[in-house]
Amino acid sequence: MHTFNAHAATDITGFGILGHAQNLAKQQHSEVSFVIHNLPIIAKMAAISKACGNRSRLLQGTSPETSGGLLICLPREQAARFCAEIKSPKYGEGHQAWIIGIVEKGNQTARIIDKPRIIEVTPRGASASPQDNNSSASPEVAS
16 A cells, blocks of 8 residues: 555445545545545345345445445545556456545545445355456545
């Protein structure tokens, strides 16, 4: 992370991706906001969540995951390179990374856009279908 000039990072666990993004935004020295455009969600879980009335608040980003990965804030020009390196053979097979949003001038908050793109994440060791290997060109916030 230091090689790519990461500004901040946190693990995504008990507060969901939005809760942790909000906590991270509050800790920034600059007046910024995090805007999440893409939600990485385990394959098929978005459909299951919708079918169950979204009681877990998964699609709102506040589902209390355990071992949910890392939210890393990187400079725009470094984010894609960081994701490519994480996915490279250098770290072994099956590691995944996505650019999920942007950092913009704001008031130390975080939000998910109204209709975020759902990235269906294939769990490590499971076989992926071609549509599961999507990536985004949105800059700066990597998970």
